[in-house]
Amino acid sequence: MARPPATVVEDYLKAIYAHTEWQDDPVTPSQLAERLGLAPSTVTEMVKKLAAQGLVDHARYGAIRLTDAGRQEALRMVRRHRLIETWLVERCGFAWHEVHDEAEVLEHAMSDRLLDELDRQLGHPTSDPHGDPIPDVHGRVDRPDAVPLAQLSDGRALVARVSDRDPEMLRELTRGGVSPGSIVSAGSLAAAATAIWVIPLDD
Known part of the structure; x- marks a missing residue:
């Protein structure tokens, strides 16, 4: 084979x-x-x-x-992808809906040495522009305890993460001022509610 x-x-x-x-x-x-x-x-x-x-x-x-070996390799690539997305937004002026495809290319070409330098210059970020956690160099991931907004029945919540699979949706959310760190209410943003993960807030 x-x-x-x-x-x-x-x-x-x-x-x-x-x-x-x-x-x-x-x-x-x-x-x-x-x-x-x-x-x-x-x-x-x-x-x-x-x-x-x-x-x-x-x-x-x-x-x-x-397998354990497969997960280790997957986390290595996830770390590369999300650090590159963060660098493109924070240092290169890209919008969050523009970076996924660019990172898909760069993640295979960038050396470990350059990636480590990007990490250092960015201050060792723990999440990317979409709120997805960035694994550390040892493959550890600190994932927030978040749920899809669509599952929130009442109250308000903090946006923890937004799926990056739909660039047009990301553009719409940008126009509405919604990103990780925003406060949203249950029942809001119905069209994107399954793509937004939130942490419920105690009112």
Whole structure:
């Protein structure tokens, strides 16, 4: 079985991790194919290769789970991606809806030395512009205890994280002044409520 390119492996592992970062259900092959924009047959073959390398556990037709080695590699790439997004916003003047695709390219090309320097210059940030936690150099993640805004039945909440999968939604939220750190109310922002994670506030 031919060994796949490192960049492809990294993209798959990062996508598997992303699916389970904010909820507990493991990703299925069809969900992974949709997330990556690939044919299910392509994903199935790649998952077999990842399993052969000891990076994922996968029973035929079953869900896909990262092994400890796979999770470690996924967190390494997540750290690179989110540090680069933070650098693009804070130092290069990009808007938060513009940085995902740029980071997807740069995360594979940037050396560890340069990434460590970006981290130092940025003051070792713990979250990216969307509120997603940045793993530390040891792969530790401090994820806030947040829930989707759509699950909030009453009261107000602090925006902890906004999904970056829909650039147009991010532009709309920018126009509305909503970003991590904003205060929102239950029942507000209905069109984006499933993409916004919040920490309920005691009134």
